[in-house]
Amino acid sequence: MDPKLLAALIMRIAIPELTAWLAQLHSEGKLVTEEEALAKLDMDVDEGNAAGQAFLDSHPKVV
Amino acid sequence: MRMQRKTRLVVTLALLTVLGACAKVTPETPKAGAAIKADAVVVRVNELQAAVIDYCGPAPQCAPGTIDTNTARDVIKALIEVRSVLKASPNGWQASAKAGWAVAKARLVGITHPAILAAVAAADVLIGGL
Numbered sequence: 001m002d003p004k005l006l007a008a009l010i011m012r013i014a015i016p017e018l019t020a021w022l023a024q025l026h027s028e029g030k031l032v033t034e035e036e037a038l039a040k041l042d043m044d045v046d047e048g049n050a051a052g053q054a055f056l057d058s059h060p061k062v063v
Numbered sequence: 064m065r066m067q068r069k070t071r072l073v074v075t076l077a078l079l080t081v082l083g084a085c086a087k088v089t090p091e092t093p094k095a096g097a098a099i100k101a102d103a104v105v106v107r108v109n110e111l112q113a114a115v116i117d118y119c120g121p122a123p124q125c126a127p128g129t130i131d132t133n134t135a136r137d138v139i140k141a142l143i144e145v146r147s148v149l150k151a152s153p154n155g156w157q158a159s160a161k162a163g164w165a166v167a168k169a170r171l172v173g174i175t176h177p178a179i180l181a182a183v184a185a186a187d188v189l190i191g192g193l
Contacts, residue, residue: 032091032095033092034091034098036095038095041098041102044105044106044109045146048143049146052142052143053143055112055139059122059123059135061132061133062131062133
């Protein structure tokens, strides 16, 4: 196939189609359940608190 | 002409990457929505904490010319408090989290480290703007 024709097809058809598909995905979004949302919250809180506590343990108060 | 095509391709690919990366999250219930919002704050708070810890440096005391060790400890304690409030009451955390955030922010006044300033600004948009 003529490389110029192939490039033109990609630019005019494939990329707009892909963009439209991704845009659709973007607007529809992922449905998140209560359990999933709370689990993610718990995980991030626990992770942050563990790092914070580790810092407090390793950096004692300066008197 | 060839260059213009390359530029268009790069711009298009960048756009696709952004669109793909920012897939919208839709909560199934209002409670899930509240937890998602609370988690967004936790993520920002964690980023700020990481910036403070990184700036401070290795134990047992913060490196000279960075942040005072006791100040860093106060900030970390306040951030732990904010996170704990968010976990305990993801539906009604605004007032309590705001109070804890005010403590952390006040202790960071005068710190000009770019990563910390950026993290404070990002967290402030979510918490301070409530």
